[in-house]
Amino acid sequence: MTQPTPISRVRVRGGTPDPDLGRLEAVESDAEAEAVVAVGADAIADQALADASAPILPVGIDDRYGTPRDALAVAADALAAGDYRSVSHPVLEVSVEGEQVARGVFDVTLMTSEPARISEYALDAAAERLFEVRADGVVVSTPLGSAGYGRAAGGPVIAPGAGLSVVPVSPFSTRASPWVVPGPLSLSVERDEGAVSLYVDGAEEAQIAPGEPVAVERVGTVTCLRPLTE
Known part of the structure; x- marks a missing residue:
């Protein structure tokens, strides 16, 4: 199995105040981002339906397919290290x-x-x-x-x-x-x-x-x- 490519730049969608991104750099647009950190169900749905190509890190939904808000910094470090997998949802x-x-x-x-x-x-x-x-x-x-x-x-x-x-x-x-x-x-x-x-x-x-x-x-x-x- 091919090791995923480490991620360094993400766009944040939703979430107040700004979330802790650990080693990741926040950018302003999807074009610059290697992934989108979507915080909350509304932000996740809006990003998923935007037909953008960047993958999504879902934050603040269930703990089965999403990352808890208080675990975001740890999850961000995992993305920066390439310790993640990609899954497709319809x-x-x-x-x-x-x-x-x-x-x-x-x-x-x-x-x-x-x-x-x-x-x-x-x-x-x-x-x-x-x-x-x-x-x-x-x-x-x-x-x-x-x-x-x-x-x-x-x-x-x-x-x-x-x-x-x-x-x-x-x-x-x-x-x-x-x-x-x-x-x-x-x-x-x-x-x-x-x-x-x-x-x-x-x-x-x-x-x-x-x-x-x-x-x-x-x-x-x-x-x-x-x-x-x-």
Whole structure:
């Protein structure tokens, strides 16, 4: 295995006050940077969707695929020494009735908007109906986002390249199970008892009516860095 090239210049995105970069030099633009230190979920998502070529060191999300803020100096020294590995995570495009509404890197969620209301959701993948479930919602997570809301809803943490997790949120039936699918996939609301909202990376993007298909597919990848620290 080829040893990764040591990194010396990074751009910082997000984070206040300025983070401790150890031996790394902070630069002002992606063009000068060999990597981007993205602090916080918003900064990570914004950088991942910017179609920039520099890899990302995710900081301040889960400790499975991100670096804790208080460990950034140690992680920065690992990057400077070439002690890291690169992993690819998918970028998702979300469409409703064939029209693109958003892109995301963490998760896509259908959620019944009103408290104490449930709806019936369906998942289709590879032209096959995989489940229909009465639940508060359904969350689709990438590996990068799988340790967040998907795990809180009872889903697995997904290894890079293993697929997308699809987890019913508070299902009415105890027999409902999460799925791991390669994608693309389609979610739909079969019937509802209240408004159903579509969220992408935590931002509400649309209201979904019964029968409207919500398509989720991979449209690219983002490279993230995993420091090899003790």
